[in-house]
Amino acid sequence: MDEAAEVTAFWEELDLPGIIDVHTHFLPKRVMDKVWAYFDGVGxxxxxxxxxxxxxxxxxxLRTLRSFGVRAFTAMVYPHKPDMAAWLNSWAADFAARTPDCLHTATFFPEPDAAAYVRRAIEDGARVFKAHLQVGAYDPRDPLLDDVWGLLAEAGVPVVAHCASGPVPGPFTGPGPIGEVLRRHPRLPLIVAHFGMPEHNDFLDLAERHPEVRLDTTMAFTDFPDFTKPFPTASLPRLLDLQPRILHGSDYPNIPYPYLHSLESLSRLNLGDPWLRDVLYNNAAVLFGPPSGRAS
Known part of the structure; x- marks a missing residue:
């Protein structure tokens, strides 16, 4: 059985119409090439x-992702310096316009015009944002971002934030800085990328305190991330309590293992088929609406 057939068999056995993946990367070619060169060089x-x-x-x-039965996905773009985010947003808007199964994705960086281009992206139909505190090495509490968080909270547009300290800590990673943002903007729809590795319990605490906080599963339960702490077994019951607010993410295409492994790693948590159905499809369909783009 080829990989696409195996992935399809996985979600068909759960009686799902497919998968929604909230953490995939599509970038301008020259940016993607630089990202791949970074990984090749053991960054x-x-x-x-x-x-x-x-x-x-x-x-x-795109063909590969669709062959897996991924019905909706994102184009997680992110800047690592000023004067880059608006250009990435323009590219991502064009990508979404020609890729109807991609959720229109946007991003930002702490800079004077951040609020203006975030507002413009929302008005242009952006449905999800990406914030990468580790790569960008910026403080989410920066006053230049206060209006950005406020705009996202007011519009109810989710932001997927790499705000945890895996694989290595950054100057502003961990639950503290982003937790202060949530205290100032409690309605902010925050999706914690990578399930908050390695501060799993701290980010579960944040989710339990803030009803608009969700977590994505990107790489968190796989066999690969030996550079971080495994998820604590004693905390598995908390994943059932937070079942409606856990979303599947893969990091496709930048993963070092088959896509199927990301699904099997969730299945072996033994939290039940209803949990898997919600994580792989239903929760994202509620958050973003049922997929309306091309199905294959």
Whole structure:
């Protein structure tokens, strides 16, 4: 059985119409090439060999993702310096316009015009944002971002934030800085990327305190991230309590293992088929609406 058939068999056995993946990366080619070169060079934020499993041109990556039955996905773009986010947003808007099964994604950086281009992206139909505190090395409490968080909270547009300290801590990662943002903007729809690795329990605490906080499963339960602490077994019951607010993410195409492994790693938690159905499809369908783009 080929990989696409195996992935399809997985979600069909759960009686799902497919998968929604809230953490996938599509970027301008020159940016994606630089990201892949970083991983090839065993970058300091990883420190381990990281072979890109789905290294291919954009069209082939889309065909592969669709062959898995992924009905909706994101284009997680993120800047690492000023004067980059608005350009990425323009590219992502064009990508979403020609890729109807991609949720229109946008991003930001702490800079004077951040609120203006975030407002413009929301008005243009952005449905999800990406914030990468580790790569960007910025403080989410920066006053230049206060209006940005406020706009996202007011509009109810989720932001997927790499705010935890895996694989290595950044100057503003961990639950403290982003927790202060949530205290100032309690209605902010925050999706904690990578399930808050390695501060799993701290980010579960945040989710329990803030009803608009969700977590994505990207890489968190797989066999690969030996550079971080495994999820604590004693906390598994908390995943049932937070069942409606856990979303599937994969990091496709920048993963060093088959896509199927990300699904099997969730299944082996033994939290039941209803939990899997919610995580792989239902929760994201509630948050973003049922997929309306192309199905294959």
């Amino acid at each position: 300091p934020l990883t420190g381990v060999q990281w072979p890109i499993r789905y290294r291919a041109d954009e069209d082939e990556r």
